[in-house]
Amino acid sequence: MENQLFPVFFKLNRLHVLVVGGGNIGLEKAQAMLQNCPESNITIVALDFLPELEEIARRYPNVELIRKPFSCGDLLGKDLVVAATNDHALNYTIWEKAKGSKVLINVADTPELCDFYLGSIVQKGNLKIAISTNGKSPTVAKRLKQVLQDALPDTLDDVLNKLYIIRDKLKGDFTAKVKQLNNITDVLVKPNH
Template sequence: MSQHFPEVQKGGSLIVAWQIKDKHVLVVGGGEVAAGRILHALNADAKVTVVSPATGLNAEVAFRVSEGQISHIDRTFEPTDLEGADMVLCAIDDPEASTRVWKLCKEKKIPANIADVPPECDFYFGSVHRDGPLQVMVSTNGNGPKIASMVRKTIAETLPDNMGASIENVGALRKKLREIAPNAEEGPKRMKWMSGVCEKWSLGDLTQMTEEDMDRLLTHYKSGKIPSLSEVRAA
């Protein structure tokens, strides 16, 4: 019997959500591109150090330094700056210096991104839409950043305004569910029940759901039933 499996499409990237909370991210450069990289890292709760002469910091980077959001080394990059780095983001207008940073990162096996030089990148930055816990990234694998931005805007325009709030409530409900059904063997049932809630309840219902609604809804978990929001509140 013949079987049909997805066709392999070469040339893509492995798009993953990289958890860098409390990791040390070293940013080489302090201009506009570096500012964007820094914001991405801070949004992911990383510990950021920027190495750049103070005269090379743009207004945004200088602000983050003054507010203590990031650490600053006031000079040009030196190899010793890589000590303790978990990730390196290089954004300087000096191809030779950038390649030198890249080669040092390769030697030390530190993942790095060299801005605007795809061959010298372990990973790319896509165009990201953010709404609370929701993150949607569009990547063109380094071929067309502007196109990625256009696609991201098109996708964002189709999403409901309350999507982020509904996801936050679903996350809170999942946490409460794990507290009342913590055992590993409950895993499949938890997943099935939560999926049922997301499918049966509208985004508007999920957004309106209060903590009291969650507690009442969870009383139905054991039976496997999924009442509507109106039924939960009527009870």
Template sequence: MAMYPVFLKLKDKECLVVGGGKVALRKVHGLLAAGARVTVIAPRLETALRDMTGTGKIASNERPYRSEDLTSCAVVIAATDSAQVNHRIFRDAQNARILANVVDDPEHCDFYVPSIVKRGDLQVAISTSGKAPLFAKRLRKFLERILYPGLDEDLGTLGEERKRAIQSSCKTGEARHEDVRRALAARIAEIMRRIEQA
């Protein structure tokens, strides 16, 4: 299936995770890292999720899912141990035009949550469209080894050089892009050399 890869801006957006186990906990951590406001709904919550509620990191309701739980969220992740409940959540989300992900059920997903390698502002997303998540995890570990720890600082410097190159170019459109490419070529080549040597 053809997919359109995107990164969602979820800062201060309401996101719902339905499920209270370890998988739900992993999804909550990912949403919090993106700056989302997270609510968890499940009849029972892992201790870590209760602790996060107690410290105000998330909101939670220890009860079964209800269709009206979707009214104010931008994204919902269904992470229960019941396929029937997960499929109901997906149908409700479709009807409400809310993006939904049913964990480990690619057919019932509007989006997949990829494996991520993060070095500062650099994020590399790896997806197999739900077909081989273990391979995606292995590839992520490989990339974590070769993307050296100081890469985020080098990319920060590259970003500053890019700003200066854009400001100093008096050209527009493709001609300006070419000026910027020429100005950054040596720095990019050096970064790539360091990655290849890792």
């Protein structure tokens, strides 16, 4: 079956994410979110935390560490949940409670329990490309990330900024503006002669 995922980009500064797990997986997920949005609102619940997570909580004011076992009340006011423990039974319990609370959840390394995936991300300034293999091979996604990161020029953000200025100065209705922008950017997709 082909990949039927619908890609979206969350504004994590407007949402509240719960991460359950203070070990390597929780650290990896928190770092990924903060790398993409340093103003992410993240609450991490665990019995113990890696020193790196404690450092993150000191550096990022919107990251809160709560040292306690997971409970249903942790889901209150949360928009997304990441179950990042190495305890499969606990991860399943978190999944059950999240589904009962209508909160979207990602259970690390358990694709069948995920409402969403945290894909590999390529970023060049304001351009952000997310890569998904539908949970089949995160390794392939990481390799493609490397290829695209190297292939896309660093000056791409300058192009985006200039096109943004041009777009604001264009006259006409939406259709006319789209046509003009398509003509301007046609050079980006034409093969070199």
